[in-house]
Amino acid sequence: MLLSIKEMEVRKIAFAETWQPGEIDFDFADAGVRQTAPLRAEGVAELLPHTGEEVRVHGKVETVLESDCDRCLGRATFPVSTSFDLFYRPVELEVTAEEVAIDEGEAEMGFYELPGIVLEDILREQLLLQLPMQRVCSESCKGICPSCGANRNEVSCNCGVVHTMTADDRWQALRDIKVH
Numbered sequence: 001m002l003l004s005i006k007e008m009e010v011r012k013i014a015f016a017e018t019w020q021p022g023e024i025d026f027d028f029a030d031a032g033v034r035q036t037a038p039l040r041a042e043g044v045a046e047l048l049p050h051t052g053e054e055v056r057v058h059g060k061v062e063t064v065l066e067s068d069c070d071r072c073l074g075r076a077t078f079p080v081s082t083s084f085d086l087f088y089r090p091v092e093l094e095v096t097a098e099e100v101a102i103d104e105g106e107a108e109m110g111f112y113e114l115p116g117i118v119l120e121d122i123l124r125e126q127l128l129l130q131l132p133m134q135r136v137c138s139e140s141c142k143g144i145c146p147s148c149g150a151n152r153n154e155v156s157c158n159c160g161v162v163h164t165m166t167a168d169d170r171w172q173a174l175r176d177i178k179v180h
């Protein structure tokens with residue numbers, strides 16, 4: 001959905017939209033991230049008076065995203081929900097170094113080009129920001145065995161046991177030496 005600057009010159013744009021999984025591509029922005037539930041967003045986009053075409057977009061968005069678990073490569077599910085309040089300037093106004101320096105303190109300031117701002121781009125970015133750095137299917141995920149590659153959530157492989165037995169065997173060998 002285009003948030004048209006021309007339309008904002010006439011009135012505020014109120015949006016309340018739903019996108020089904022697949023209609024917004026998360027995977028291209030962050031590899032392996034998929035949407036698995038309807039994405040709902042509502043809010044308002046408006047031109048702020050007396051600011052030189054500055055646009056404010058605020059509202060909330062929610063959906064469920066999933067990715068591969070960092071530890072076991074299984075499915076990691078993340079319900080995400082956030083509200084946002086963002087400000088955009090026309091890209092032509094980004095002129096002097098002085099202004100750029102001031103902008104560094106304004107984390108929420110973005111830039112737009114005509115004909116306007118694509119709402120889906122805003123929502124994708126806001127939702128991806130909500131994902132944790134470490135994406136695991138559960139905090140207790142045991143991951144993949146580095147020796148045999150088994151998913152240790154599903155099977156208990158014998159690799160750990162073999163290590164223990166090897167250690168025991170060595171002690172046994174030492175004891176044998178002492179005895180003789």
Ligand SMILES: [Zn+2]
Pocket residue numbers: 069070071072073074136137138141142143
């Ligand atoms: Zn996992």
Ligand SMILES: [Zn+2]
Pocket residue numbers: 145146147148149150157158159160
């Ligand atoms: Zn193993």
